[in-house]
Amino acid sequence: MKVLQVTGNQKLTGSIRISGAKNSAVALIPATLLSTGTTTICNIPDILDIDVLEKTLEYLNVDVKRASGSILIDTTNLENKPIPEELSNKLRASYYFMAVLLARFKHVEMYFPGGCQIGSRPIDQTLKAFRLLGAKITEDGCLFKMEADELKGAHIPLDMPSVGATVNAILVGVLAKGETVITNAAREPEITDLIDMLTKMGAKIEGAGTTTITIEGVESLSGTNHDIIPDRIEAGTYTIIGALLGNYLKIDNIIPEHIKALTDKLQEMGANLEIHSDYLIIDSQNKLKATDIETHEYPGFATDLQQPFTTLLTQAKGLSHLSENIYENRFMNVPYLNKMGASIHEDGKIIEISGPTKLKGKTVKATDLRAGASLLVASLIADGESEIQNIEHLLRGYEEIVEKLTNVGAKIEIKEI
Numbered sequence: 001m002k003v004l005q006v007t008g009n010q011k012l013t014g015s016i017r018i019s020g021a022k023n024s025a026v027a028l029i030p031a032t033l034l035s036t037g038t039t040t041i042c043n044i045p046d047i048l049d050i051d052v053l054e055k056t057l058e059y060l061n062v063d064v065k066r067a068s069g070s071i072l073i074d075t076t077n078l079e080n081k082p083i084p085e086e087l088s089n090k091l092r093a094s095y096y097f098m099a100v101l102l103a104r105f106k107h108v109e110m111y112f113p114g115g116c117q118i119g120s121r122p123i124d125q126t127l128k129a130f131r132l133l134g135a136k137i138t139e140d141g142c143l144f145k146m147e148a149d150e151l152k153g154a155h156i157p158l159d160m161p162s163v164g165a166t167v168n169a170i171l172v173g174v175l176a177k178g179e180t181v182i183t184n185a186a187r188e189p190e191i192t193d194l195i196d197m198l199t200k201m202g203a204k205i206e207g208a209g210t211t212t213i214t215i216e217g218v219e220s221l222s223g224t225n226h227d228i229i230p231d232r233i234e235a236g237t238y239t240i241i242g243a244l245l246g247n248y249l250k251i252d253n254i255i256p257e258h259i260k261a262l263t264d265k266l267q268e269m270g271a272n273l274e275i276h277s278d279y280l281i282i283d284s285q286n287k288l289k290a291t292d293i294e295t296h297e298y299p300g301f302a303t304d305l306q307q308p309f310t311t312l313l314t315q316a317k318g319l320s321h322l323s324e325n326i327y328e329n330r331f332m333n334v335p336y337l338n339k340m341g342a343s344i345h346e347d348g349k350i351i352e353i354s355g356p357t358k359l360k361g362k363t364v365k366a367t368d369l370r371a372g373a374s375l376l377v378a379s380l381i382a383d384g385e386s387e388i389q390n391i392e393h394l395l396r397g398y399e400e401i402v403e404k405l406t407n408v409g410a411k412i413e414i415k416e417i
Contacts, residue, residue, distance in 0.1 A: 002391055003387050006386045008359075014408040014409065015250040015408070016238050019043070021189075024189075025049075025050060025053075025228055026050075027191075028197055031197065033060070035220075037076075039226070040071070043227050045228075046400065049396050052091055074223075080101050091113070106147060106148045109146075125160065126164055133154050134149070134150055153216075166182060173215040175218065185212060185213045187297070193228065201221040229255060233302060233305060234398060236308070237398070242283075247283065263280070268291060292322070307370040310344070311375075316353075322350065332367040333375060340359045343355070361382045366388055376401075
């Protein structure tokens with residue numbers, strides 16, 4: 001078993017460069033199957049989720065070549081085969097293959113997608129979109145079978161601005177006949193990134209970054225070259241770490257607008273923060289004040305930063321409240337933070353954090369990706385040594401996290417026990 005061993009209370013100085021966005025990459029890679037040619041995607045993060053997507057592509061007889069920071073995908077010999085459960089249950093984003101295969105072949109079979117166990121994550125909005133576009137869907141346990149005589153553009157009013165449903169509706173809509181209009185669409189930067197690549201491939205899409213996306217279907221798409229945007233969640237995580245331990249720590253290769261909800265809140269709390277065009281400098285010399293925060297869809301405070309931010313709030317003076325409005329089971333980091341010395345009370349979708357409290361190194365377990373990030377932040381500021389188990393969750397979403405932190409002064413290493 002691999003564990004992460006961390007010695008806390010090390011000041012961090014230097015520069016951390018942010019990698020390509022995980023949440024973009026996991027949509028962009030399946031989207032290449034909509035084309036009949038070769039696509040090269042650059043700034044690909046070297047994380048476990050990409051490895052799973054690569055295995056799925058190879059299973060579908062797609063030619064894949066990985067190089068440093070890039071992936072070349074040739075769909076010439078693509079085969080439409082039922083995607084087995086051992087591939088689909090590795091990550092949530094596997095259901096983007098459902099959309100692209102339906103769009104290309106009018107038929108797809110695959111099992112319910114997996115991912116972190118952070119509460120109910122239904123795909124009802126995705127299925128609603130597929131049905132409105134003309135698909136007939138049958139369910140056999142966890143196996144979904146979808147087929148369509150013809151896919152036709154439609155009005156798709158989403159009940160909530162779901163990122164996954166918005167992406168899936170776009171992926172099918174670009175090859176459906178006629179006009180598709182998605183209302184109450186998600187506005188996340190990763191969706192805009194997807195639309196940018198699809199447009200390069202020949203898709204006709206308007207409304208990126210708004211709640212209404214209009215698509216005029218085309219007959220086919222071609223390959224292209226595309227650079228992924230920087231990962232705003234990785235940027236936010238290291239910014240949070242910098243607010244606690246930074247000695248004028250530079251977070252490089254960012255799009256400041258993408259993490260504005262976080263940086264606005266940090267400045268409100270008294271963090272010493274300088275924001276530039278594509279980087280920021282953060283220093284931990286100021287004392288932080290308690291605050292209240294709620295997670296919301298973009299451009300609100302990201303649910304993926306909620307758990308690392310909870311650790312930050314344990315060091316803020318006063319009583320803070322944090323409300324989770326996206327997932328109902330995203331406080332699994334709280335018992336471990338309390339074990340380390342935090343004072344956090346959970347009440348339904350709200351947690352109350354009293355601070356500042358001194359944290360002590362303990363053996364803890366990453367229950368999901370962002371909980372792992374939360375416990376890493378806690379271990380970095382704790383007295384003594386900590387051991388984080390189940391680090392596969394953490395490695396799913398953060399490229400070279402040990403190397404990046406070690407390079408700025410952290411004492412952290414992966415060990416086999």
